Amino acid sequence: MDLLHASLSTILTVPLLAQQTAFLLDGATGILLGVVISCLLIATGAGQILRRQPDSSVNPAIVQAFIRRVRAWWLMTAILAVTFTIPSPVATVILFFLISFWALREFITLTPTRLGDHRTLFWVFFVLTPAQYVLVAMGQSQYELFSILIPVYGFLFIAARIAVAGDYKRFLERIAKIQAGLYICVYSLSYAPALLYLTDWTDPEYSTKSTAGLLFYFLLVAQLSDLLHFVCSRLLGKNVIAPNINASRTWEGFFAGTGVTAVVGAMLSLTGATPFNPWQSAVMSIVIAVMGAAGSMAMSAIKRDRGVQDYGTLVEGHAGVLDRIDAICFAAPVFFHLTRYYFTTAGG
Amino acid sequence: MKFNFTGPFLAGLAKVVAGSSVRWVDCHPDTCQRIYFANHTSHIDAVIIWASLPKHCRELTKPVAAKDYWDRGWFRRYLARSLNALLIDRENIKVHRSPVESMLKEIGDKYSAIIFPEGSRNDGTTLRDFKSGLFYLAKKRPDLELVPVYVDNMTRILPKGEYLPVPLLSRVIFGPPIWLENGEPKTDFLVRAREAVSRLRDV
Numbered sequence: 001m002d003l004l005h006a007s008l009s010t011i012l013t014v015p016l017l018a019q020q021t022a023f024l025l026d027g028a029t030g031i032l033l034g035v036v037i038s039c040l041l042i043a044t045g046a047g048q049i050l051r052r053q054p055d056s057s058v059n060p061a062i063v064q065a066f067i068r069r070v071r072a073w074w075l076m077t078a079i080l081a082v083t084f085t086i087p088s089p090v091a092t093v094i095l096f097f098l099i100s101f102w103a104l105r106e107f108i109t110l111t112p113t114r115l116g117d118h119r120t121l122f123w124v125f126f127v128l129t130p131a132q133y134v135l136v137a138m139g140q141s142q143y144e145l146f147s148i149l150i151p152v153y154g155f156l157f158i159a160a161r162i163a164v165a166g167d168y169k170r171f172l173e174r175i176a177k178i179q180a181g182l183y184i185c186v187y188s189l190s191y192a193p194a195l196l197y198l199t200d201w202t203d204p205e206y207s208t209k210s211t212a213g214l215l216f217y218f219l220l221v222a223q224l225s226d227l228l229h230f231v232c233s234r235l236l237g238k239n240v241i242a243p244n245i246n247a248s249r250t251w252e253g254f255f256a257g258t259g260v261t262a263v264v265g266a267m268l269s270l271t272g273a274t275p276f277n278p279w280q281s282a283v284m285s286i287v288i289a290v291m292g293a294a295g296s297m298a299m300s301a302i303k304r305d306r307g308v309q310d311y312g313t314l315v316e317g318h319a320g321v322l323d324r325i326d327a328i329c330f331a332a333p334v335f336f337h338l339t340r341y342y343f344t345t346a347g348g
Numbered sequence: 349m350k351f352n353f354t355g356p357f358l359a360g361l362a363k364v365v366a367g368s369s370v371r372w373v374d375c376h377p378d379t380c381q382r383i384y385f386a387n388h389t390s391h392i393d394a395v396i397i398w399a400s401l402p403k404h405c406r407e408l409t410k411p412v413a414a415k416d417y418w419d420r421g422w423f424r425r426y427l428a429r430s431l432n433a434l435l436i437d438r439e440n441i442k443v444h445r446s447p448v449e450s451m452l453k454e455i456g457d458k459y460s461a462i463i464f465p466e467g468s469r470n471d472g473t474t475l476r477d478f479k480s481g482l483f484y485l486a487k488k489r490p491d492l493e494l495v496p497v498y499v500d501n502m503t504r505i506l507p508k509g510e511y512l513p514v515p516l517l518s519r520v521i522f523g524p525p526i527w528l529e530n531g532e533p534k535t536d537f538l539v540r541a542r543e544a545v546s547r548l549r550d551v
Contacts, residue, residue, distance in 0.1 A: 105515055105516055
């Protein structure tokens with residue numbers, strides 16, 4: 001399915017309102033991409049070495065999970081790199097729209113709805129979700145509507161539409177489920193491609209650069225912090241945060257992982273792909289790491305409640321999209337707003 | 349057979365809309381003559397099952413549909429033809445033209461068919477009792493493999509009375525074939541067939 005997304009976004013390159021006609025892949029983003037590919041090569045090598053070791057102390061299931069993760073990252077990097085070479089950010093917006101659509105599908109499939117919700121769901125999938133991404137593609141001029149469409153109009157509409165459908169059983173619960181799905185899978189995620197449209201940087205030097213680097217940096221730090229939390233929990237974990245939700249996430253892993261993410265984030269700023277200096281980048285990385293961990297915990301809680309291991313168990317042969325993007329969903333809006341407020345003139 | 353573009357297109361569309369993942373449990377796709385019998389929860393069940401078959405099987409499989417509905421207007425007729433559908437006359441049933449007879453005549457010794465022995469759509473939670481058509485099919489053609497199919501979550505994608513689908517994820521599960529045992533009474537067989545379908549829900 002991911003490949004389908006990629007090829008779709010390659011085809012659908014109709015520039016809706018292309019503000020940037022230059023290629024998104026510029027020098028700084030190229031360096032960042034190079035760093036990522038080197039890291040992936042190292043990770044792939046490490047995975048293969050771990051797998052070949054017959055009597056290693058590492059659990060083979062964990063090695064397998066690691067290898068699968070690395071493969072998913074390769075795919076994500078490839079898709080992003082391809083979308084960045086398309087001379088319009090609209091390709092990336094379409095890519096994220098498709099990811100949102102798929103994630104929402106997993107979310108709603110997993111959380112039971114009633115027949116009375118059918119028409120509402122139709123609106124959510126085919127009107128609100130595309131509308132949100134159209135607003136993203138219209139850029140900063142539509143910032144205000146983009147940032148309130150779903151939490152203001154969408155949420156009120158959902159409540160009213162379900163009431164009109166006439167089924168009052170577990171009414172509040174059903175509104176909440178659909179709203180949460182829309183908020184996490186569509187609204188929050190749409191802030192990631194919205195990063196591409198940030199303009200009016202306070203740092204004049206960054207204005208000449210492609211914002212693709214910023215998006216790439218964000219995704220990279222989010223994925224990396226997820227991995228570092230996992231690895232640090234394995235290495236020094238003692239106090240599990242919430243054993244009923246995720247038995248492998250510990251406070252030690254959380255703090256150590258966030259710390260390492262901050263260091264890596266500071267170093268990534270040296271590529272010049274972001275408007276941040278090293279310490280600003282470190283702070284931003286901490287924010288992404290904390291929000292990412294929060295997202296993973298919250299999404300795990302939903303999965304535990306529904307009694308599934310991961311969202312991928314719904315569709316055999318596919319990894320769940322939602323499992324891959326849970327950290328991004330929570331971190332994207334916060335990262336976007338902090339960047340917009342402190343690094344562009346729009347924030348004052 | 350002339351090359352047909354609409355068929356593969358509809359199959360692709362159905363798969364995208366219903367996001368179906370397909371599983372074969374103790375059963376493999378095969379071009380031998382079969383009757384696929386499934387639970388019925390939505391208009392698009394037949395299309396989804398048909399689309400879930402690999403292409404070479406799909407070309408030899410006819411979803412069974414109601415003639416009074418699919419024979420109305422050129423568009424429905426065109427769709428029915430693209431899907432290779434086998435239209436059954438529900439209104440004009442006579443002894444020498446029973447649905448089972450006409451079905452057997454149409455599939456000949458080449459085609460497989462997809463049928464819904466519940467007769468009409470269930471509410472998605474429980475299977476209705478099976479009608480006797482499946483039994484007579486099995487009795488007249490004991491050589492046909494009867495393959496149970498369970499379609500999951502389709503009610504939520506397109507419930508009864510709705511005409512717009514919501515693109516949730518669904519599952520299509522094919523189970524191990526069954527046959528009519530020698531001298532097995534009708535009711536026993538139908539109960540067994542129904543269980544063969546409902547058992548697939550939990551795999």
